[in-house]
Amino acid sequence: MTDDHEHYEAVVVGCGPGGAAAAARLADHGVETLVLERGPEAGSKNVSGGLVYAEESAPYTLDDLFDGFREAATERPVTDYYIHNVAGNSVKTYDLTDLHEHDTDWCDSVLRRDMDSWLETRVHEKTSATGGGVLTNVRVNGLLRDHGEIVGVTCDELEPIEADLIVAADGVNSELARDAGLMDWAEPEEWFQGVKAVVDMAPDAIDDRFDIGPEEGAAHLFSGDLFEDVRGGGFLYTNADSLSIGTVFHLDSLVEQSAEPHELLDALLTHPLLAGWFKNEYHEREYAAKLVPDSKKVAHRRPYRDRLVLVGDAAGQMQAQGPIIKGMNHAVTAGALAADAFAITRGTADPAAAGRRYTTLLEDSGTMAKLRPRRYDLARTVGERDTVTNAVERVLASPIGSLAVGNPIADRLLQRAYNSPFLVSMLPDTKTGYISLPTLIAEEHGKTIHWESDIEPPTLEERIGDLTYDTDVGNPHIELRDESAAASGAAVTACPVSARDFGGGCYRSEAVTTNGTEETLVSLDTQPCVECGTCAIVADTEWEHPRGGKGVEYREG
Amino acid sequence: MTAIDPDDHTVDELTAALETIDDADELQSVLEAERAGQDRATAREAIHRKLEEIAPASDAESDAVEGDTEPEGEDEETKADVDDDAERTDGDDAEADDAETEPGEEDGEDPGEDDVLSHPTRDKQHVRALEDGDYADMWIFCETQGGELLDVSREMLGKGRDLMDQFEADYGDQEAVVAFLMGDDCEALAEECIASGADVAVYHEDERLERFLHKPYTEIAAHMARGEGTVESTDWREYDEPRYILFPATNNGRDLSAKVQAELDSGLASDCSDLFIEESDVSNPVKTGEPGVKKTVEKVLHMKRPDFSGFEYSTILCLDNPNRDFHPQGCSVIPGSFDPMEPDADRDGLVVEHDMELADDWFRVGIAEHDRLEAGIDLTGHDVIVCLGRGIADAPTEGMELGLDLVDAFEDAALGITRGIVTSSYQFEGHVEAYSKEERQIGETGQVVAPDVYIAAGVSGAVQHKVGMDESDTIIAINTDPDARIRDFSDYFIHGDLFEVLPRLTEAIEAGETALEPEAVADGGEGDD
Numbered sequence A: 001m002t003d004d005h006e007h008y009e010a011v012v013v014g015c016g017p018g019g020a021a022a023a024a025r026l027a028d029h030g031v032e033t034l035v036l037e038r039g040p041e042a043g044s045k046n047v048s049g050g051l052v053y054a055e056e057s058a059p060y061t062l063d064d065l066f067d068g069f070r071e072a073a074t075e076r077p078v079t080d081y082y083i084h085n086v087a088g089n090s091v092k093t094y095d096l097t098d099l100h101e102h103d104t105d106w107c108d109s110v111l112r113r114d115m116d117s118w119l120e121t122r123v124h125e126k127t128s129a130t131g132g133g134v135l136t137n138v139r140v141n142g143l144l145r146d147h148g149e150i151v152g153v154t155c156d157e158l159e160p161i162e163a164d165l166i167v168a169a170d171g172v173n174s175e176l177a178r179d180a181g182l183m184d185w186a187e188p189e190e191w192f193q194g195v196k197a198v199v200d201m202a203p204d205a206i207d208d209r210f211d212i213g214p215e216e217g218a219a220h221l222f223s224g225d226l227f228e229d230v231r232g233g234g235f236l237y238t239n240a241d242s243l244s245i246g247t248v249f250h251l252d253s254l255v256e257q258s259a260e261p262h263e264l265l266d267a268l269l270t271h272p273l274l275a276g277w278f279k280n281e282y283h284e285r286e287y288a289a290k291l292v293p294d295s296k297k298v299a300h301r302r303p304y305r306d307r308l309v310l311v312g313d314a315a316g317q318m319q320a321q322g323p324i325i326k327g328m329n330h331a332v333t334a335g336a337l338a339a340d341a342f343a344i345t346r347g348t349a350d351p352a353a354a355g356r357r358y359t360t361l362l363e364d365s366g367t368m369a370k371l372r373p374r375r376y377d378l379a380r381t382v383g384e385r386d387t388v389t390n391a392v393e394r395v396l397a398s399p400i401g402s403l404a405v406g407n408p409i410a411d412r413l414l415q416r417a418y419n420s421p422f423l424v425s426m427l428p429d430t431k432t433g434y435i436s437l438p439t440l441i442a443e444e445h446g447k448t449i450h451w452e453s454d455i456e457p458p459t460l461e462e463r464i465g466d467l468t469y470d471t472d473v474g475n476p477h478i479e480l481r482d483e484s485a486a487a488s489g490a491a492v493t494a495c496p497v498s499a500r501d502f503g504g505g506c507y508r509s510e511a512v513t514t515n516g517t518e519e520t521l522v523s524l525d526t527q528p529c530v531e532c533g534t535c536a537i538v539a540d541t542e543w544e545h546p547r548g549g550k551g552v553e554y555r556e557g
Numbered sequence B: 001m002t003a004i005d006p007d008d009h010t011v012d013e014l015t016a017a018l019e020t021i022d023d024a025d026e027l028q029s030v031l032e033a034e035r036a037g038q039d040r041a042t043a044r045e046a047i048h049r050k051l052e053e054i055a056p057a058s059d060a061e062s063d064a065v066e067g068d069t070e071p072e073g074e075d076e077e078t079k080a081d082v083d084d085d086a087e088r089t090d091g092d093d094a095e096a097d098d099a100e101t102e103p104g105e106e107d108g109e110d111p112g113e114d115d116v117l118s119h120p121t122r123d124k125q126h127v128r129a130l131e132d133g134d135y136a137d138m139w140i141f142c143e144t145q146g147g148e149l150l151d152v153s154r155e156m157l158g159k160g161r162d163l164m165d166q167f168e169a170d171y172g173d174q175e176a177v178v179a180f181l182m183g184d185d186c187e188a189l190a191e192e193c194i195a196s197g198a199d200v201a202v203y204h205e206d207e208r209l210e211r212f213l214h215k216p217y218t219e220i221a222a223h224m225a226r227g228e229g230t231v232e233s234t235d236w237r238e239y240d241e242p243r244y245i246l247f248p249a250t251n252n253g254r255d256l257s258a259k260v261q262a263e264l265d266s267g268l269a270s271d272c273s274d275l276f277i278e279e280s281d282v283s284n285p286v287k288t289g290e291p292g293v294k295k296t297v298e299k300v301l302h303m304k305r306p307d308f309s310g311f312e313y314s315t316i317l318c319l320d321n322p323n324r325d326f327h328p329q330g331c332s333v334i335p336g337s338f339d340p341m342e343p344d345a346d347r348d349g350l351v352v353e354h355d356m357e358l359a360d361d362w363f364r365v366g367i368a369e370h371d372r373l374e375a376g377i378d379l380t381g382h383d384v385i386v387c388l389g390r391g392i393a394d395a396p397t398e399g400m401e402l403g404l405d406l407v408d409a410f411e412d413a414a415l416g417i418t419r420g421i422v423t424s425s426y427q428f429e430g431h432v433e434a435y436s437k438e439e440r441q442i443g444e445t446g447q448v449v450a451p452d453v454y455i456a457a458g459v460s461g462a463v464q465h466k467v468g469m470d471e472s473d474t475i476i477a478i479n480t481d482p483d484a485r486i487r488d489f490s491d492y493f494i495h496g497d498l499f500e501v502l503p504r505l506t507e508a509i510e511a512g513e514t515a516l517e518p519e520a521v522a523d524g525g526e527g528d529d
């Protein structure tokens, strides 16, 4: 069967940072590499908050692999780094620059459309030189198997393609990882949902309002009771002439609280703290959302099967620990290591040799230890169990708790604690870390902000109206398997472009009378979908990405 | 385009290397180079063998013909023309290429012992292959459909405008963008071509040209391009043939491009996605006439096309030989490759009606029947549209019935729905269920309608719905929410429950009174959208 398929030495699926790094490194090794990307251009499907880290300890960084990356493809270097603990109008701010600079060679803000499309051009140059190239508008829809063994990929747009190495760099909700049985999409607690707005601001206004120079940038993180009881936090990063402002929440918490992601984002956008920066001007360029895996729980320890290797979000390699979000840099490292593993093992008879070597390289380079810190595994066993959390919560609520946090020594300790990578990596992902402690800190130490925000963020309807879609009419990429509220109702709130009582979203709950009995059903329209992946996990769906070039197209990302 | 210099190879190596070449002209140039160099008999034989091998599949006519080999529909004829033998006599074949042009000048190459492929034009006695001709302007075939210009026509005009503006900046010569089109009624479309970037628009009107027919279309296009016809219709130009020519890579455009370029005895780069004009250094001896000499050719149209696998681009050039010109430099353009310019009705331009007798014979092949494939229901062209939205949620079946009653009350009305209904989980009863399907959706991803009266009941007026209906003359909205967005672009806004308002409207229409009781009507304010 194998003879009549087109064959490449390597096929890389996805041209985000993970795929770009893998492909560039493969080309450096002289490997004939074909890159398949479903978007009309790399970056048109991608969202991040926007800080690319180059870690001193990392084996590869983007500027190692792509000359001139920082000059051409990034926005501003981060020079100022703060966290704000919020309780009502009271805010306590800590300077986190020390933590930020730990193990950081450089760190720049980025917008993904610009960054990834620049990478795509470089990758195409490199891979064409070894007989391959980048093909956009192609969606890989599954793995090609021969007698049960993975030998290639199948696509919506092209004939099946065989390869000696298949790199799944297809991001979160990787259809290839799912097809290979390496990742499931079952548990909301394994994911975060990120929602973000890109907001216009003139370069000199940014310099002025954030008190930075034209070649400097600021990063601000937010935690506390801004978001009621939903576990997560917010961020604001300065770009060249815009701000990236977003929220990242634990998906299980969003579901439990039936929270509306866009309202959580709006709560941040309209907080008085931000009003000082907006000066009552607000023009939103783009609203975007995407899931991110929680590497502590899902980073795959053996991310390969046969000739297939997983890199980046597809392998769950997205590190979110306390305020640090590191996904792009790890995807780059993993992609480059997978390429090296293939180069080293090329010619070996065992098809899984590259994958095995890649796993070793992930371990030996210390990458796996960052993604799945052992300390966290230990802390989690006590910290995340509800009973313990509740006990800690109760202590914090008591006068003793306030006393402990509220004295001047505690303030210094807290500053130091937030700046300790070790302590931060130990903060278990429970309410205590995200809400109670920050709120208490703000109440006890915070300064009160006395102005109000007059910002009115756009409605969901306006946000959807401002997005660009190439609708695949008559060909929905998500199908509801079970339309009962019990199975799929969570998506009505958790979907970032749906909301209770909003008829224009993807998911709507409807009271329907059938034969005299009324029940609540969920209906789905995929046209406003921003392909974030949430409903793949929280609803009972048949979930795929749209075919090549179709669906939402981000201009900023 | 020559990949191989035979001088670098032994005959065995050369034979192997030839396996990779499927293009007659390229082989031809290898042959020339071999003759000019070592002139080995065995090497020449190897090249001839390969030429024979590819002969049936290859479009032998020119330099740049890129195998647009999937025949679409009548395309087979193009092939038949190529394979036609030389015995054919003038005019005895309705499909022949050789209608009315002057008897041919042979193309100057010696007709010696080689196979037919070394003489691309030998089988076309009457084609005027030019040598040292005069060329100017960029010609663009503007395809129409249903009385409108295709988007790709505007896209090519926009690109042509940019290219020729740059041409003027680079070379100091002002050359024109010339739109050419044909149809049963296309003078107004010619004006539109001017507004979209053309300097000159040449059109030919004839009721028999309503639909694309490739014989007459080819004849007219070639006639236009050569500047034949009455003095009045051609005195705006002073050149033999266009310098450049663009066609859309649509089904008809591909068909026409191959025929016209064959007729003009030039080449064609099919399915291009980028174009630019630049000089080009040429060393191929077939082109320069002298082996080992490099020449610079100016004003060369570089035509980029994605190659078979789609991630590599080939740049195709259409260059003259010393004794035989390959002009116009032509290509077909993939729709969507370029941006149209913002139409400007005030642009100056020359609209020229082309003058030519169309032989009846050309219409021996006609179109007996045609059908536009379109799913199901056509909501356009009615006096009234009643559109239902999710406001019917409380009793979907009843809501639908009320909407249909109102439709029936008008003489010529149809029922439309919002996407909100199409994708709902409402349980419609059998007799109205058919009305809840996508084929009745109005909006961005549904149908676009512009009736005299548009009645929107329980419709919020999302922007994606609005774009499908806001050209309607009078918009009447019925909504329980006085702040519903649709109010912004309604002429009349009825604040009320559709389950009450619709029956009253129906009653009023049937009774012949169109006015509702005043207190229920609130003027939505005109056109502040």
Ligand SMILES: Cc1cc2nc3c(=O)[nH]c(=O)nc-3n(C[C@H](O)[C@H](O)[C@H](O)COP(=O)(O)OP(=O)(O)OC[C@H]3O[C@@H](n4cnc5c(N)ncnc54)[C@H](O)[C@@H]3O)c2cc1C
Pocket (backbone or CB within 6 Å): A013, A014, A015, A016, A017, A018, A019, A036, A037, A038, A039, A042, A043, A045, A046, A047, A048, A049, A050, A051, A052, A053, A138, A139, A140, A141, A169, A170, A171, A172, A175, A193, A194, A195, A196, A246, A247, A248, A289, A290, A291, A292, A311, A312, A313, A314, A317, A318, A325, A326, A327, A328, A329, A331, A545
């Ligand atoms: C709100 C938010 C904030 C974030 N903040 C940060 C941050 O500050 N710093 C940081 O480092 N990380 C951050 N991340 C995480 C980061 O964006 C990801 O970890 C990173 O993008 C992963 O890279 P990747 O190459 O694995 O996947 P992606 O960047 O997702 O790329 C996957 C590519 O594959 C393509 N693709 C997918 N499926 C197919 C298919 N079937 N066929 C063909 N192509 C396909 C996609 O179009 C895409 O181009 C954030 C994420 C979010 C959502």
Ligand SMILES: Cc1cc2nc3c(=O)[nH]c(=O)nc-3n(C[C@H](O)[C@H](O)[C@H](O)COP(=O)(O)OP(=O)(O)OC[C@H]3O[C@@H](n4cnc5c(N)ncnc54)[C@H](O)[C@@H]3O)c2cc1C
Pocket (backbone or CB within 6 Å): A464, A469, A471, A502, A503, A504, A505, A527, A528, A529, B388, B389, B390, B391, B392, B417, B418, B419, B420, B421, B441, B442, B443, B444, B445, B446, B447, B457, B458, B459, B460, B461, B462, B463, B464, B465, B468, B478, B479, B480, B481, B484, B496, B497, B498, B499
């Ligand atoms: C890419 C894309 C393409 C789209 N394409 C289309 C398209 O082609 N066509 C389209 O229609 N939509 C389209 N949409 C969807 C569009 O955004 C809206 O979601 C949809 O039009 C809403 O339908 P609706 O007005 O019926 O529902 P809703 O927005 O839910 O509005 C219902 C309205 O009914 C009113 N109402 C409720 N009860 C009553 C009552 N008893 N009497 C009177 N009024 C009542 C409410 O006040 C409300 O205003 C598209 C969306 C996207 C993202």
Ligand code: SF4
Pocket (backbone or CB within 6 Å): A478, A491, A494, A495, A496, A497, A498, A506, A507, A526, A528, A529, A530, A531, A532, A533, A534, A535, A536
């Ligand atoms: S429909 Fe699903 S994938 Fe699409 S935006 Fe909503 S939750 Fe995300």
